[in-house]
Amino acid sequence: MKNNRRFYLLILVISISLILGFKLRNRNYNEVPFPGESLDEYSNSWVGLSLIQFGFPVGQSGLAGYPITDNRYINVDRIYQGMANGNTLQMNYPWFDHPPMMGLISGGYSYIKGARVFEDTTTATIRKPIILMSVVTIGLTSILAYLIFGWKTAVVSSLVMATSPLMVINGRMVQAENGITPLFLLLMICLWFYKKIRKRYLLVLCAFLSGMAVLFKLSGVALIFSGVLVLLTDNKRGLSVRLSEGLIFLTVSLSIAFLFVVYGAAIDFDVFVSVFFSNTNRAYGIGLNAISELITSTKVTSSKFLGDGWPLIGWLGLFLLIGKKEIISKSRFVWIPILVYLSVYLFFGSESYGWYRIPFMPFLMIIVSWLIVRFSQNIKETFLSVFALLIPIGINVSRLTEAHQIPLLISTWRFTTLIAIGMAIVLGVVYKPGKKLTILIYILMFLLFMAAIYTNILRTDMLSVEYWYKAH
Amino acid sequence: MSTWKETKVFLTRYLEIYILVAVFMFFGLKWHKNKNYSTEKLEEMMVSVSDLRDKTDDPCKYSILGDPVAAKFDYIKVFIFCGDGTKSTNSMDLRAVKEKTVIGALRELGRVNGFEVKYEDNRLFLGKYSSPDLKCFQNQKFVNDFGTDIKVSGTIECYYNFLPKEIAVFYEK
Numbered sequence: 001m002k003n004n005r006r007f008y009l010l011i012l013v014i015s016i017s018l019i020l021g022f023k024l025r026n027r028n029y030n031e032v033p034f035p036g037e038s039l040d041e042y043s044n045s046w047v048g049l050s051l052i053q054f055g056f057p058v059g060q061s062g063l064a065g066y067p068i069t070d071n072r073y074i075n076v077d078r079i080y081q082g083m084a085n086g087n088t089l090q091m092n093y094p095w096f097d098h099p100p101m102m103g104l105i106s107g108g109y110s111y112i113k114g115a116r117v118f119e120d121t122t123t124a125t126i127r128k129p130i131i132l133m134s135v136v137t138i139g140l141t142s143i144l145a146y147l148i149f150g151w152k153t154a155v156v157s158s159l160v161m162a163t164s165p166l167m168v169i170n171g172r173m174v175q176a177e178n179g180i181t182p183l184f185l186l187l188m189i190c191l192w193f194y195k196k197i198r199k200r201y202l203l204v205l206c207a208f209l210s211g212m213a214v215l216f217k218l219s220g221v222a223l224i225f226s227g228v229l230v231l232l233t234d235n236k237r238g239l240s241v242r243l244s245e246g247l248i249f250l251t252v253s254l255s256i257a258f259l260f261v262v263y264g265a266a267i268d269f270d271v272f273v274s275v276f277f278s279n280t281n282r283a284y285g286i287g288l289n290a291i292s293e294l295i296t297s298t299k300v301t302s303s304k305f306l307g308d309g310w311p312l313i314g315w316l317g318l319f320l321l322i323g324k325k326e327i328i329s330k331s332r333f334v335w336i337p338i339l340v341y342l343s344v345y346l347f348f349g350s351e352s353y354g355w356y357r358i359p360f361m362p363f364l365m366i367i368v369s370w371l372i373v374r375f376s377q378n379i380k381e382t383f384l385s386v387f388a389l390l391i392p393i394g395i396n397v398s399r400l401t402e403a404h405q406i407p408l409l410i411s412t413w414r415f416t417t418l419i420a421i422g423m424a425i426v427l428g429v430v431y432k433p434g435k436k437l438t439i440l441i442y443i444l445m446f447l448l449f450m451a452a453i454y455t456n457i458l459r460t461d462m463l464s465v466e467y468w469y470k471a472h
Numbered sequence: 473m474s475t476w477k478e479t480k481v482f483l484t485r486y487l488e489i490y491i492l493v494a495v496f497m498f499f500g501l502k503w504h505k506n507k508n509y510s511t512e513k514l515e516e517m518m519v520s521v522s523d524l525r526d527k528t529d530d531p532c533k534y535s536i537l538g539d540p541v542a543a544k545f546d547y548i549k550v551f552i553f554c555g556d557g558t559k560s561t562n563s564m565d566l567r568a569v570k571e572k573t574v575i576g577a578l579r580e581l582g583r584v585n586g587f588e589v590k591y592e593d594n595r596l597f598l599g600k601y602s603s604p605d606l607k608c609f610q611n612q613k614f615v616n617d618f619g620t621d622i623k624v625s626g627t628i629e630c631y632y633n634f635l636p637k638e639i640a641v642f643y644e645k
Contacts, residue, residue, distance in 0.1 A: 049517075050514070050517065053508065053513070053517070054504075054505065054508035054509040054510070054513055054514070055501060055504035055505030055506075055507075055508055055509055056505050056509045056514070058514060058517070058518075070518075071543075071565055071567035071568045072518055072519075072568050073536075073564075073565075073568050073580065073583075073584045074518060075521075075525070075584045075585075075586075076522070078525065078534070080536045080537065080584055080585075081534050081535070081536070081537060081585075082537065084537075084538065085537070085538035085539075086536060086537060086538025086539045086540045086541070086563055086565075087538070087540050087541060087542050087543075087565070088540060088542070088543070088565040088567065088568040090542075091518065093514070116517075116520075117516065117517050117518075117520035117521075117522060118517055118518055118520075119520065119521060119522030119524070119525060120522045120523075120524060122522075122524060200482065204486075240475055240476070241475055244475045244476060244478075244479040247479060247483070248479060248482065248483065251483055251486070251487070252486065255486075255487070255490050258494075259494065259497065262494045262497055262498050263497070263501060265498065266497070266498045266499075266500075266501035266502050266505070267501060267502075267505060
């Protein structure tokens with residue numbers, strides 16, 4: 001009975017999160033980030049549109065290795081009256097910078113909506129399917145959190161993913177990473193169920209998902225490595241079984257990924273090879289301080305930042321999570337993806353664009369949620385949960401007070417932090433609380449969490465065109 | 473059957489099906505491209521103005537903002553002064569101007585900014601403005617024939633409803 005109630009509560013909260021997440025992502029989605037702030041959004045869609053209409057991918061690149069570079073003014077969304085900064089688009093064809101899956105989704109959607117020429121692919125159209133994918137990502141995050149850590153973590157993760165300003169903005173952009181991320185979560189969910197059911201069709205499905213990720217972007221290879229590692233680290237299975245599962249997984253996933261080569265060969269193999277090697281010679285754009293930047297800054301584009309405390313808590317929590325030996329096996333469905341994608345991110349290292357970090361986010365948010373509910377597992381770890389909330393609240397409140405002078409907010413912040421930290425210290429060091437005090441702690445933590453979600457929503461509401469002009 | 477034997481049987485069957493799918497995909501893509509692709513279709517896709525974009529008859533309503541730094545010296549500046557105090561200032565990358573004449577540059581500007589450009593019977597039309605009240609100069613020399621080649625790194629200026637002495641004032645500055 002109790003479990004039924006918890007399950008229905010979980011469904012209710014996830015449904016609310018999905019609706020809330022959709023509404024926040026949908027609000028002025030075609031204006032922020034500015035149309036043209038990342039020309040990749042249009043280029044991805046043009047690749048899809050040109051592939052659908054005449055089987056030949058055309059997009060914007062500028063990489064060496066292309067036989068044809070065609071400089072053009074394509075004034076979609078009037079970018080030449082805004083973000084394009086006067087430079088023409090370097091159109092290359094056939095375009096092979098990346099596999100075409102994201103293009104087929106955004107370009108395909110545009111085609112269904114009547115787009116026939118490149119200028120038709122406005123952000124008002126092409127960002128819509130991405131918002132849908134981002135909302136699906138919210139749901140998948142909470143499902144994975146539920147499987148690994150239980151219903152409380154699932155509830156918290158769904159609300160954080162739905163309302164975090166960084167997730168909201170990232171969840172609109174037509175970037176391949178927004179296709180890789182739900183596949184990454186699906187893969188971990190699929191592997192979780194495979195661990196329980198041990199049916200071959202599930203293993204093949206998991207492998208298929210990871211191969212598909214590579215068809216969005218080559219960095220999707222992180223899913224293949226993650227899948228193999230999760231399978232090989234299942235200590236309940238014999239080595240020979242694990243190796244045979246790994247072989248099946250690798251064969252199926254690599255064969256799906258290889259379809260990119262088949263696609264390249266069908267269109268123009270010489271150019272495909274030339275561009276591939278040109279890609280491998282890209283400058284190491286993320287720099288050698290990439291790790292510290294990854295943890296301490298929250299980029300949206302190459303130059304725009306959006307202060308958001310949730311990823312920082314996730315990174316800090318990662319070390320705690322890996323240190324918890326009692327849950328290291330089940331939590332590997334979270335830390336293996338993070339560490340494997342981190343390796344791929346650092347290895348590829350081409351540019352420090354904010355959207356390259358998107359695949360980290362759901363896993364970091366699961367860790368954040370795990371930290372936030374720690375107090376309910378061990379009351380003496382309340383200070384962890386308190387700090388996990390105070391940092392994002394503090395960043396949100398500071399941004400809100402920059403935009404609007406709200407003295408009441410500052411006073412509330414002062415007293416809240418005093419009470420919260422005081423409570424955490426007392427509980428951690430001195431006192432074993434009785435039932436009434438435990439209930440009070442639960443109420444205070446609930447209020448603190450609600451304050452975090454509420455300030456998230458207020459911050460997201462602030463993200464207007466005027467605000468985005470001033471953001472840096 | 474042992475695990476390895478089962479795995480081998482499964483992978484063999486899988487790869488047989490996969491190869492069929494890959495071959496079908498290869499020839500399918502080739503067929504689609506050979507049947508549908510042409511340079512004319514590609515050109516149309518790149519240069520066509522979207523119906524979604526607003527059109528205007530005012531050539532001074534929009535400007536191309538910024539400078540085409542990547543073009544280095546391969547640019548042309550185009551200014552349009554509309555006589556009502558408004559103007560359009562544009563720096564254009566000549567690599568994107570396929571017809572390297574004065575009228576070619578103006579046509580490309582009209583296409584990007586959303587106004588109609590016509591050149592008929594030696595009369596120039598930029599949106600709602602036309603010659604003879606509309607006069608254009610390239611590097612301060614009056615343009616009589618708009619089929620004249622563009623001067624790289626030069627300037628094209630068009631004045632609507634300006635008297636010659638008012639135009640002269642611009643050049644003195």
